[in-house]
Amino acid sequence: MSESYDPEKETFMGVPRKKIPWWPTIDYVKCNFCMECDKFCPHDVYAHIEGEEKKLIVKNQYNCVVFCRTCAKTCAPDALSFPNKREITKLIKKFRSENK
Amino acid sequence: MDKKLCVLPCNGIDKSLGVVARTVALKLIELEPEMNLICPVLLNTNDERYETILKESNIVIIDGCMTRCATKLVDERNQKIFKRIFIPAMSKQFKIKPGTNLELNENGQKLAEKISIEIIKELKASEYDEISIEKKLEEFDFYEITVDKYYFQVPKNSYFFNENDCWVKPNGNTALIGISDYLQNRVSDIMFVELPKVGTEIEQFDDVGSFDSVKTVLDLISPCSGRIISVNKDLKEHPEWMNQDPYRKGWFAELELKNFDEDWELLMDGSGYFKYMKETITKEKEEMDFKN
Numbered sequence: 001m002s003e004s005y006d007p008e009k010e011t012f013m014g015v016p017r018k019k020i021p022w023w024p025t026i027d028y029v030k031c032n033f034c035m036e037c038d039k040f041c042p043h044d045v046y047a048h049i050e051g052e053e054k055k056l057i058v059k060n061q062y063n064c065v066v067f068c069r070t071c072a073k074t075c076a077p078d079a080l081s082f083p084n085k086r087e088i089t090k091l092i093k094k095f096r097s098e099n100k
Numbered sequence: 101m102d103k104k105l106c107v108l109p110c111n112g113i114d115k116s117l118g119v120v121a122r123t124v125a126l127k128l129i130e131l132e133p134e135m136n137l138i139c140p141v142l143l144n145t146n147d148e149r150y151e152t153i154l155k156e157s158n159i160v161i162i163d164g165c166m167t168r169c170a171t172k173l174v175d176e177r178n179q180k181i182f183k184r185i186f187i188p189a190m191s192k193q194f195k196i197k198p199g200t201n202l203e204l205n206e207n208g209q210k211l212a213e214k215i216s217i218e219i220i221k222e223l224k225a226s227e228y229d230e231i232s233i234e235k236k237l238e239e240f241d242f243y244e245i246t247v248d249k250y251y252f253q254v255p256k257n258s259y260f261f262n263e264n265d266c267w268v269k270p271n272g273n274t275a276l277i278g279i280s281d282y283l284q285n286r287v288s289d290i291m292f293v294e295l296p297k298v299g300t301e302i303e304q305f306d307d308v309g310s311f312d313s314v315k316t317v318l319d320l321i322s323p324c325s326g327r328i329i330s331v332n333k334d335l336k337e338h339p340e341w342m343n344q345d346p347y348r349k350g351w352f353a354e355l356e357l358k359n360f361d362e363d364w365e366l367l368m369d370g371s372g373y374f375k376y377m378k379e380t381i382t383k384e385k386e387e388m389d390f391k392n
Contacts, residue, residue, distance in 0.1 A: 012263055013262075032200055034165075036165055036166050040316075066264075067305045067321050068321070069307070073186075073188065073192075073319075074165070074188060076192075076197070077197060078192055085303065086303065089305060092366065093366065096365075
């Protein structure tokens with residue numbers, strides 16, 4: 001992501017992106033650090049840190065496209081999880097109705 | 101099935117799921133001896149060896165990871181994929197993890213066995229499941245914009261969009277869904293579709309099938325809730341229709357709507373989506389210019 005990218009200004013369905021807690025959570029017990037998710041994601045959500053015990057981290061959580069969980073399909077050990085879509089939809093609707 | 105079948109595994113021997121892909125292919129040959137096995141390494145070095153088989157057969161490909169070597173080998177030869185198996189997805193579906201050993205353990209063998217039986221079952225079912233439903237194609241007005249070499253269209257009326265670049269076109273209590281012209285441009289040539297099962301109940305923003313392009317694999321994120329009542333089976337033979345005519349011939353599935361009055365609150369009409377799309381394109385262009 002370039003320096004011109006400003007997550008503060010990003011919105012999804014009229015809701016500031018930072019108000020929507022949608023991004024992957026890595027289960028480090030299951031993760032085998034194959035990095036398939038990192039290779040797949042075109043939005044630089046993940047980062048690969050060589051030399052660390054946790055070689056994979058979620059670095060740019062707000063870059064994650066709300067409702068997209070395609071990276072989880074690349075994860076053979078099933079180490080990636082996402083929030084409940086119903087809850088996120090409710091939250092988006094609530095924010096929109098309160099900020100009409 | 102009129103055509104013969106052939107199977108092309110990725111044969112990725114550096115990952116356990118690649119080894120599963122190879123093992124599944126070998127099991128398929130055991131179960132269906134008339135099926136031809138394609139060696140990806142030989143195919144890559146000697147095109148002529150499999151030229152006739154590829155032309156005359158329905159091709160089943162098996163990929164062990166997102167590098168999708170088998171998919172790419174078929175695509176490079178401009179051949180159509182009849183069925184694509186993605187081993188990580190199957191591993192999840194059957195809840196069997198083969199571990200990381202390159203020599204398959206008991207779980208890996210079990211997974212390969214289950215996948216191969218499932219493939220045979222689905223191939224046999226597809227013999228009776230080839231009905232295509234023709235949807236009436238309408239002419240309509242578009243908003244349009246050209247950016248560099250790309251041309252984008254958004255229908256002015258009748259279509260509603262989510263911010264995941266998917267559309268819904270309601271018609272009474274049913275609706276067609278598909279992807280926008282912007283999304284098909286972004287993912288480039290679509291080579292394969294994984295359609296949802298008829299009868300599946302979905303909520304708004306659920307994943308409804310997926311599509312593979314030369315660049316990536318993406319899910320179609322449904323703009324509305326409902327029950328799948330038909331799918332565009334023609335896309336199996338013509339996935340390129342999603343690129344060529346994304347709002348009409350490239351429709352993905354048809355739903356019986358469940359709660360469109362409420363779903364509609366989180367959708368944009370043609371004019372709203374066109375504005376959103378232009379902003380997105382502008383941002384992307386700024387990003388590209390910055391990088392260059």
